[in-house]
Amino acid sequence: MDAATRPTDDRGRAVPGDSPAVVCEGAVVRYGSTVAVDGLSFTAERGELVALLGPNGAGKTSTVEALEGFRSPESGTLRVLGLDPRHDRAALVRRTGVMLQQGGVYPTLGPGQVLHLFARYYDHPEDPEDLLDLVGLTRVRRTPWRRLSGGEQQRLSLALALVGRPEVLFLDEPTAGVDPEGRLAVRALVAAQRDRGRCVLLTTHELTEAERLADRVLIIDRGRLVAEGTPAELTRRVADGAVRFTTDPGIDSAALAGELGAGTSVVEDAPGSYRLIPPEGAAVPDAVAALTGWLAARGHALGDLRTGRTLEEAYLALTGDRDAVGSGTATGTTGTPVGRRARRTRGRR
Amino acid sequence: MRPLAAQLRVELTLVLTNGETLLLTLGIPVVFLVFFSTVHVLPTGTPHPVDFLVPGVLALAVMSTAMTALAIGTGFERGYGVLKRLGATPLGRPRLLAAKIAAVLGVELLQAAVLAGAGLALGWHPGGPGGTGALAGEALAAVVLGTVAFGGIGLVLAGTLQPLVNLAVANALFVLLLLLGGMLVPLDKLPAGLADLARLLPAAALADALHGTLGHGAPVAVRDWVVLAVWAVAAPVAAGLTFRWE
Numbered sequence A: 001m002d003a004a005t006r007p008t009d010d011r012g013r014a015v016p017g018d019s020p021a022v023v024c025e026g027a028v029v030r031y032g033s034t035v036a037v038d039g040l041s042f043t044a045e046r047g048e049l050v051a052l053l054g055p056n057g058a059g060k061t062s063t064v065e066a067l068e069g070f071r072s073p074e075s076g077t078l079r080v081l082g083l084d085p086r087h088d089r090a091a092l093v094r095r096t097g098v099m100l101q102q103g104g105v106y107p108t109l110g111p112g113q114v115l116h117l118f119a120r121y122y123d124h125p126e127d128p129e130d131l132l133d134l135v136g137l138t139r140v141r142r143t144p145w146r147r148l149s150g151g152e153q154q155r156l157s158l159a160l161a162l163v164g165r166p167e168v169l170f171l172d173e174p175t176a177g178v179d180p181e182g183r184l185a186v187r188a189l190v191a192a193q194r195d196r197g198r199c200v201l202l203t204t205h206e207l208t209e210a211e212r213l214a215d216r217v218l219i220i221d222r223g224r225l226v227a228e229g230t231p232a233e234l235t236r237r238v239a240d241g242a243v244r245f246t247t248d249p250g251i252d253s254a255a256l257a258g259e260l261g262a263g264t265s266v267v268e269d270a271p272g273s274y275r276l277i278p279p280e281g282a283a284v285p286d287a288v289a290a291l292t293g294w295l296a297a298r299g300h301a302l303g304d305l306r307t308g309r310t311l312e313e314a315y316l317a318l319t320g321d322r323d324a325v326g327s328g329t330a331t332g333t334t335g336t337p338v339g340r341r342a343r344r345t346r347g348r349r
Numbered sequence B: 001m002r003p004l005a006a007q008l009r010v011e012l013t014l015v016l017t018n019g020e021t022l023l024l025t026l027g028i029p030v031v032f033l034v035f036f037s038t039v040h041v042l043p044t045g046t047p048h049p050v051d052f053l054v055p056g057v058l059a060l061a062v063m064s065t066a067m068t069a070l071a072i073g074t075g076f077e078r079g080y081g082v083l084k085r086l087g088a089t090p091l092g093r094p095r096l097l098a099a100k101i102a103a104v105l106g107v108e109l110l111q112a113a114v115l116a117g118a119g120l121a122l123g124w125h126p127g128g129p130g131g132t133g134a135l136a137g138e139a140l141a142a143v144v145l146g147t148v149a150f151g152g153i154g155l156v157l158a159g160t161l162q163p164l165v166n167l168a169v170a171n172a173l174f175v176l177l178l179l180l181g182g183m184l185v186p187l188d189k190l191p192a193g194l195a196d197l198a199r200l201l202p203a204a205a206l207a208d209a210l211h212g213t214l215g216h217g218a219p220v221a222v223r224d225w226v227v228l229a230v231w232a233v234a235a236p237v238a239a240g241l242t243f244r245w246e
Helices: A060-067 A111-121 A128-134 A150-162 A180-195 A207-213 A231-237 A253-259 A284-297 A311-326 A337-347 B002-016 B019-038 B049-079 B082-086 B093-121 B136-160 B163-180 B192-198 B202-215 B222-242
Strands: A022-031 A034-044 A049-053 A075-080 A096-099 A168-172 A199-204 A216-221 A224-229 A243-246 A265-270 A273-277
Touching: A022 A060, A034 A060, A034 A075, A034 A199, A034 A216, A034 A224, A049 A060, A049 A180, A049 A207, A060 A075, A060 A168, A060 A199, A096 A150, A111 A128, A111 A150, A111 B002, A128 A150, A150 A168, A150 A180, A168 A180, A180 A199, A180 A207, A199 A207, A207 A311, A216 A231, A216 A311, A224 A231, A224 A311, A231 A311, A243 A284, A253 A265, A253 A273, A253 A284, B002 B019, B002 B049, B002 B093, B019 B049, B019 B093, B049 B082, B049 B093, B049 B136, B049 B163, B049 B202, B093 B136, B136 B163, B136 B202, B136 B222, B163 B192, B163 B202, B202 B222
Parallel strands: A049 A199, A049 A216, A096 A168, A168 A199
Antiparallel strands: A022 A034, A022 A075, A216 A224, A243 A273, A265 A273
């Protein structure tokens, strides 16, 4: 693209145009014989927060690192702000912010020193002192990086990604190893970047994170896009109209189903955990009212009561079938189906 | 210049606040110089061991900074992902490398000042008894070539080995070249075959060049220039070809 004719703002940066901030088209990233990213396509806009969600080894990091210019895709087209991540890297590093999955900071230097150093790399950086304050590291500004808590290290990484006033932010597992309180702080900071009109692309294997933060979720498995949509769209896609509830184990399911009318079925999925499927076209509120009335009349307790599906259920439904189909034909860095399942379970919280 | 100056400041801070590095670059050379100048146990072949030891220890100091300390520091930065992270900033590799070279030269200046001061206090005669130190220019050129050669070797280690393996190899190489470099023990005290091999190494070439120019007022031998120049070209080229940033 010709820099002279491109519309720019007073800092010489391209003004938001029509093209998406991030374009990934048919990207294939391979390590030796292992296919990490297998023909992945998506876009992300300015002012949009997109989450790449998937189990460990799904190809999330490889995708982001290709967009950051760290790896060459074997095939496919990558564009960030209309530029090629590798060929135009010198221009892009001034306009993008990067948070690596781990490390990346001098272990013996404190947050203040590192942030001031990084600020010097850019022509128009944020004020490092303001940033230290924003991410809550003023108190530990002189503490060597290696003695910071996991949450403090991640917040410093985030501050380093922000110091150059990036137009696009790549955040690889930004809340990994962060305690619950720290997670809320990091998520608020990340959401604020999107609200400032920046494009944020983050990877996570945490469903809650994707659900709470993202405008759009891309579910990735074995380097391929499995599903894409807003968290609400994804959960609607697997909605089955069932009412899930917990109460005493061994209740008279048949009697309950009969009480709710013909076509209703009640299944005890696990001891004390039930799924009530109302007949086609039945109003769910009526079913819930009848259910709670029936339980109350018999003196049963009521634990959980849920009518929709969570993103977690959507995620498992959307990636789970592939496991059955793909059994024994695992490609990529994902290992055996059994190993994948175990990892996925760990990733859920 | 802002990014380069800021990076240089941090590189110097990292070197000068790291205990192990200071021990390697200042502690060991100063202790060797003072101890062996006072306790005459080395076969230096001169009535004034300090005249042999100051140039030898200066060569040792150059090697400790340009090769060992650079290798260890850069290796850990690579292991911690610092080099990778810097690759995503506008600093750029040329400026990072320039800052590292400038930091090495800065530390060498400090070492030279400390060792020359200690040497003079111990009765060192620059350029040998009655000498004037007129060959300082040649000595300086040899130090620059040696720095480039050792720096290249250090970066070959840092850019290819795991950080802890790199740490061990860089230290082992330091001790080996110290013994085979003619820095404390003259090469002609080594078995003949070993001495011939040692003469092809940059450590011995630099030590010989400094012994001549700063010890007994002799210009640098052509063979030393050739050995230093070959290493000063080959080692950085090898580093450039093999260095892995992640």
